[in-house]
Amino acid sequence: MRDGRTVIAVLVVPLxxxxxxxxxxxxxxxxNKKEEQALRVRVGVVGEAQLPGLPxxxxxxxxxxxxxxxxxPRSMExxxxxxxxxxxxxxxxxxxxxxxxxxxxxxxxxxxxSSAADQRMQPVLDEVRRELTVMWAQSRGARVDxxxxxxxxxxxxxxxxxxxxxMAALIIPYILVFMVAAGSMxxxxxxxxxxxxxxxxxxxxxxxxxxxxxxIGKCMAVITTALAAGIVGIFxxxxxxxxxxxxxxxxxxxxxxxxxxxxxxxxxxxxxLPTAIFLGATLVAIGCFARSMREGQTYATxxxxxxxxxxxGSFRQLGTPPLSRFxxxxxxxxxxxxxxxxxxxxxxxxxxxxxxxxxxxAIMLVVATRLFSNESVLFRT
Amino acid sequence: xxxxxxxCKTFHDRKKGDIPAVRDVSFSCxxxxxxxxxxxxxxxxxxxxxxxxxxxxxxxxxxxxDGLDVNLRGGEVRKRIGYLSGDTKLYDRLTGRELLxxxxxxxxxxxxxxAGRITELQVSFGLRDFLDKRVxxxxxxxxxxxxxxxxxxxxxxxxxxxxxxxxxxxMGAREVLRIVLDLRxxxxxxIFSTHIMTEAERICDEIxxxxxxxxxxxxxxxxxxxxxxxxTLEDVFVKTVGxxxxxx
Numbered sequence: 001m002r003d004g005r006t007v008i009a010v011l012v013v014p015l016x017x018x019x020x021x022x023x024x025x026x027x028x029x030x031x032n033k034k035e036e037q038a039l040r041v042r043v044g045v046v047g048e049a050q051l052p053g054l055p056x057x058x059x060x061x062x063x064x065x066x067x068x069x070x071x072x073p074r075s076m077e078x079x080x081x082x083x084x085x086x087x088x089x090x091x092x093x094x095x096x097x098x099x100x101x102x103x104x105x106x107x108x109x110x111x112x113x114s115s116a117a118d119q120r121m122q123p124v125l126d127e128v129r130r131e132l133t134v135m136w137a138q139s140r141g142a143r144v145d146x147x148x149x150x151x152x153x154x155x156x157x158x159x160x161x162x163x164x165x166x167m168a169a170l171i172i173p174y175i176l177v178f179m180v181a182a183g184s185m186x187x188x189x190x191x192x193x194x195x196x197x198x199x200x201x202x203x204x205x206x207x208x209x210x211x212x213x214x215x216i217g218k219c220m221a222v223i224t225t226a227l228a229a230g231i232v233g234i235f236x237x238x239x240x241x242x243x244x245x246x247x248x249x250x251x252x253x254x255x256x257x258x259x260x261x262x263x264x265x266x267x268x269x270x271x272x273l274p275t276a277i278f279l280g281a282t283l284v285a286i287g288c289f290a291r292s293m294r295e296g297q298t299y300a301t302x303x304x305x306x307x308x309x310x311x312x313g314s315f316r317q318l319g320t321p322p323l324s325r326f327x328x329x330x331x332x333x334x335x336x337x338x339x340x341x342x343x344x345x346x347x348x349x350x351x352x353x354x355x356x357x358x359x360x361x362a363i364m365l366v367v368a369t370r371l372f373s374n375e376s377v378l379f380r381t
Numbered sequence: 382x383x384x385x386x387x388x389c390k391t392f393h394d395r396k397k398g399d400i401p402a403v404r405d406v407s408f409s410c411x412x413x414x415x416x417x418x419x420x421x422x423x424x425x426x427x428x429x430x431x432x433x434x435x436x437x438x439x440x441x442x443x444x445x446x447d448g449l450d451v452n453l454r455g456g457e458v459r460k461r462i463g464y465l466s467g468d469t470k471l472y473d474r475l476t477g478r479e480l481l482x483x484x485x486x487x488x489x490x491x492x493x494x495x496a497g498r499i500t501e502l503q504v505s506f507g508l509r510d511f512l513d514k515r516v517x518x519x520x521x522x523x524x525x526x527x528x529x530x531x532x533x534x535x536x537x538x539x540x541x542x543x544x545x546x547x548x549x550x551x552m553g554a555r556e557v558l559r560i561v562l563d564l565r566x567x568x569x570x571x572i573f574s575t576h577i578m579t580e581a582e583r584i585c586d587e588i589x590x591x592x593x594x595x596x597x598x599x600x601x602x603x604x605x606x607x608x609x610x611x612x613t614l615e616d617v618f619v620k621t622v623g624x625x626x627x628x629x
Contacts, residue, residue, distance in 0.1 A: 198470050198473075200469070203471075208487070376393070379437075
């Protein structure tokens with residue numbers, strides 16, 4: 001606990017920094033949405049009278065004011081509008097004849113206000129499509145006294161608990177892998193290359209403890225720190241999203257119920273253990289090989305980056321992953337953890353993941369021990 | 382008892398090829414005596430002592446520490462030695478007591494025996510005032526006294542000191558030498574490497590002058606002086622080493 005960098009990696013970063021950053025990003029997103037809703041846009045309309053009911057519909061849109069135009073302006077800026085709705089003249093006649101007719105909304109995606117105008121106008125464009133269809137049907141003799149009230153829309157009916165479960169399955173495997181890698185990185189290099197650099201290694205090697213025991217001891221310290229970082233990371237997520245977000249009115253929209261059952265937590269720990277051993281032993285092996293802390297940290301950063309990318313692979317995985325994904329270390333653990341959190345564990349996936357991870361962990365422990373016992377590696381300059 | 386028999390160490394460098402660091406070194410040291418290895422920087426002293434401490438493996442030859450072969454019984458050899466090098470550092474984040482406890486545990490000592498030994502050492506090594514201070518906040522002299530306490534914590538019969546006074550001021554160096562002499566009087570077998578002639582002259586019962594990995598001369602201080610027509614130990618050293626240097 002006296003190593004400031006390890007304390008920061010294990011406690012401050014997972015408990016405060018990352019959840020804080022995620023909440024901060026969420027609050028920015030919420031603020032942006034609020035600002036967008038308050039935005040007032042002007043839409044120029046050419047041929048407003050061509051569609052009955054359109055003027056009323058346009059005026060009912062919140063935050064949208066319309067400007068009647070005779071023709072499309074040369075530039076929207078000079079016309080003082082953010083978007084232009086173009087309705088061709090004699091639209092009803094064109095539709096009745098069966099000719100093609102195009103109604104267009106001109107806007108600029110690169111312009112924030114213009115883009116907002118496009119989004120606000122989407123319901124109107126849907127209505128125009130429906131009106132045109134009705135118009136065509138009437139011209140063909142269909143009995144349509146009034147436009148049918150057809151509405152196709154989506155509505156999210158997930159409860160906070162369901163959203164929380166989904167988010168847990170999405171985020172927790174990634175965060176666990178990511179935190180385990182981040183938590184083990186500094187201490188692994190410090191316990192190996194750091195010993196060389198601080199000239200404490202010789203003292204240690206001259207004790208009656210065997211080199212194998214020393215490596216195992218170092219790996220245990222790294223693994224413990226890595227697991228602590230992972231557990232603290234999940235606690236940090238739960239605390240910030242389920243407790244802090246509920247307490248702060250400004251962040252209320254960000255609050256979700258992150259819930260993990262005890263047996264799920266146990267399985268998560270079981271699955272993360274071989275991966276923590278694998279990562280810890282890999283980083284210790286790197287530390288044994290590296291000549292200086294700087295060299296060790298450079299190599300360790302590559303391992304960390306690889307872990308992050310493999311973790312991201314699970315983040316992007318949709319549906320049931322193919323069996324081959326479960327032989328890739330780190331990714332397999334994240335994928336299995338996702339199955340655990342969604343109660344969809346496939347026994348074959350679990351067996352392959354645990355088997356592969358344990359085998360990789362054992363191989364890396366042997367490699368780390370060999371490197372630590374090899375004087376030409378340990379004392380290379 | 383230490384017996385070094387035809388010890389050799391060759392390092393391999395990808396660009397330079399084989400680099401012999403120690404060549405056919407043999408000597409012995411009995412309990413209650415201090416054997417000095419005298420040589421310039423890079424002469425092969427540290428490599429020799431690292432092999433005796435089983436930190437490095439000999440390329441050929443061997444050494445017996447208390448009758449145990451360093452090549453075959455490294456773990457048991459390490460139980461019987463205390464090794465201190467001048468550039469060896471301690472863990473800055475631990476207090477003196479925590480550090481001694483840690484090394485006691487690594488040596489396989491039980492918690493009560495560690496506590497008892499710390500109580501003994503804090504008197505004989507004058508650790509009382511700073512034993513519960515963090516190592517990082519200790520002076521160089523305090524650290525060196527703590528290092529010496531660490532070396533003898535498990536009460537080893539053989540002690541290996543590799544330039545233990547390097548970086549110390551006059552008072553600190555005198556304190557180290559006093560402790561080494563005290564350990565000799567208690568019957569410990571001591572190997573002491575240095576490049577400081579006055580130190581060697583003061584505490585060593587027998588001296589070997591080492592240059593380019595080979596022992597050039599060996600004997601008591603008096604015998605070395607008389608064998609080279611008198612003069613100081615420094616004169617003997619310069620003459621012995623100078624002859625080899627001018628030959629090549």
